[in-house]
Amino acid sequence: MDKASTARIELALSWESPGAAHLDRLFLSKVNLWRDLFPGTLGESLAAEPGARAAQRFGPGELVPEHVKENVHCVRPEQFQARWRGGAPVEPHVGRFYPRGMLRGIPGTFPQDRRPFRVVDTSSEALFADLNHPLSVCPVALEATLIGIDPQREERGGRCADLAEEVTLNGPGMQAALAWRDTDFLAGEPFAREDSRDDAVFYGEPRLVNHLDATALTQVSALYGRFLRPGMRVLDLMSSWNSHLPEDIEGLEVTGLGMNREELACNPRLAERVVQDINSRPVLPFDDEAFDLVLCTVSVEYLTRPVEVFREAARVLRPGSAFVLTFSERWFPPKVVRIWTELHPFERMGLVLHYFRQAGGFRQLRSESLRGLDRPAEDKYAVTLAFSDPVYAVWGLRTPQPVTGAH
Numbered sequence: 001m002d003k004a005s006t007a008r009i010e011l012a013l014s015w016e017s018p019g020a021a022h023l024d025r026l027f028l029s030k031v032n033l034w035r036d037l038f039p040g041t042l043g044e045s046l047a048a049e050p051g052a053r054a055a056q057r058f059g060p061g062e063l064v065p066e067h068v069k070e071n072v073h074c075v076r077p078e079q080f081q082a083r084w085r086g087g088a089p090v091e092p093h094v095g096r097f098y099p100r101g102m103l104r105g106i107p108g109t110f111p112q113d114r115r116p117f118r119v120v121d122t123s124s125e126a127l128f129a130d131l132n133h134p135l136s137v138c139p140v141a142l143e144a145t146l147i148g149i150d151p152q153r154e155e156r157g158g159r160c161a162d163l164a165e166e167v168t169l170n171g172p173g174m175q176a177a178l179a180w181r182d183t184d185f186l187a188g189e190p191f192a193r194e195d196s197r198d199d200a201v202f203y204g205e206p207r208l209v210n211h212l213d214a215t216a217l218t219q220v221s222a223l224y225g226r227f228l229r230p231g232m233r234v235l236d237l238m239s240s241w242n243s244h245l246p247e248d249i250e251g252l253e254v255t256g257l258g259m260n261r262e263e264l265a266c267n268p269r270l271a272e273r274v275v276q277d278i279n280s281r282p283v284l285p286f287d288d289e290a291f292d293l294v295l296c297t298v299s300v301e302y303l304t305r306p307v308e309v310f311r312e313a314a315r316v317l318r319p320g321s322a323f324v325l326t327f328s329e330r331w332f333p334p335k336v337v338r339i340w341t342e343l344h345p346f347e348r349m350g351l352v353l354h355y356f357r358q359a360g361g362f363r364q365l366r367s368e369s370l371r372g373l374d375r376p377a378e379d380k381y382a383v384t385l386a387f388s389d390p391v392y393a394v395w396g397l398r399t400p401q402p403v404t405g406a407h
Helices: 163-168 214-225 261-265 306-316 338-342 345-359
Strands: 006-017 020-031 053-058 072-075 097-099 116-122 127-130 140-150 233-239 253-258 270-275 291-297 317-327 362-371 391-398
Touching: 006 163, 020 140, 020 163, 140 163, 214 317, 214 391, 233 306, 253 261, 261 270, 291 306, 306 317, 306 345, 317 345, 338 345, 345 362, 345 391
Parallel strands: 020 362, 233 253, 233 291, 253 270, 291 317
Antiparallel strands: 006 020, 006 140, 053 140, 072 127, 097 116, 116 127, 317 391, 362 391
């Protein structure tokens, strides 16, 4: 490989938190295999040819800075700026993350600092802010895959990228709950919405549009393909005109439950169509253990009674089957629940994991994130957005024990 050439690489970071496993995938282009900094021995182990892979495990404090108690600060009320850049007032809650720029007089912070800190405890007189990296206490594994090489005539300037920082920056670790208590996601009115009218009014008109770009939807379809087998019975929960299922898996019997009859009628994958508002009646009209897979695509952010819906998903699933939810960073503002808008994208995976735990009936909880793919050139946002919509996924498997619901 010529030293002026650059590589396209996928970095896959895997780690575990209490009760869940996580995979955070980041795609990088224009990586210089000679100059950029690979963590550990990954750079030496990765062959300079497409398809090459290298992996390494890192102990706590080896890939990100180690956890030190001096990075946990007692913050007085006057040191916490309740507004971030002129936004709505913020009340700190235990387990949640906030930008460090909201802190005043704390070493290692400045007003424009977007790096996260975590509230680990509160009292009537102070909060305790943990400035350590969210992964600082976790063993992690990192795999690098060389996807392709892009020759260049010559190298001019450029930067020396730290790939460990690239893959761990601004997100990974934030989906994990504290080891000693649940995150305080549900304080106040977490499920309040801008438009409080009956959902049937808002969803009365069909919207035959995709909410993610084509690359992101391809990744969603590929993710679903991991769980699908020919002949499965599938529930597409909060369905619309496209179920985003792989085309090469035959014999699926797909039931779509959604809000708009016309949207469901336009969906060619559906064998059965059910119109129901599960916010007003979170009871699924299906028998116990009726499905081999339940999917929910870019819709969990609209649930106002999510724990009840998750319990129902467990009830209608066969033991060992998966409930898989995917989402991104776009939504209908009038109908998204308030808590969703207050959270960092990686925290939203933690919120969905919280729903799973509160509902019960699931095991082997997992989250996965995917960022950094190129946006399709023909996409209408390609001029202003270089990267494809990120994809976040959370899933769990139905426990072997019987699950009872409100059905």
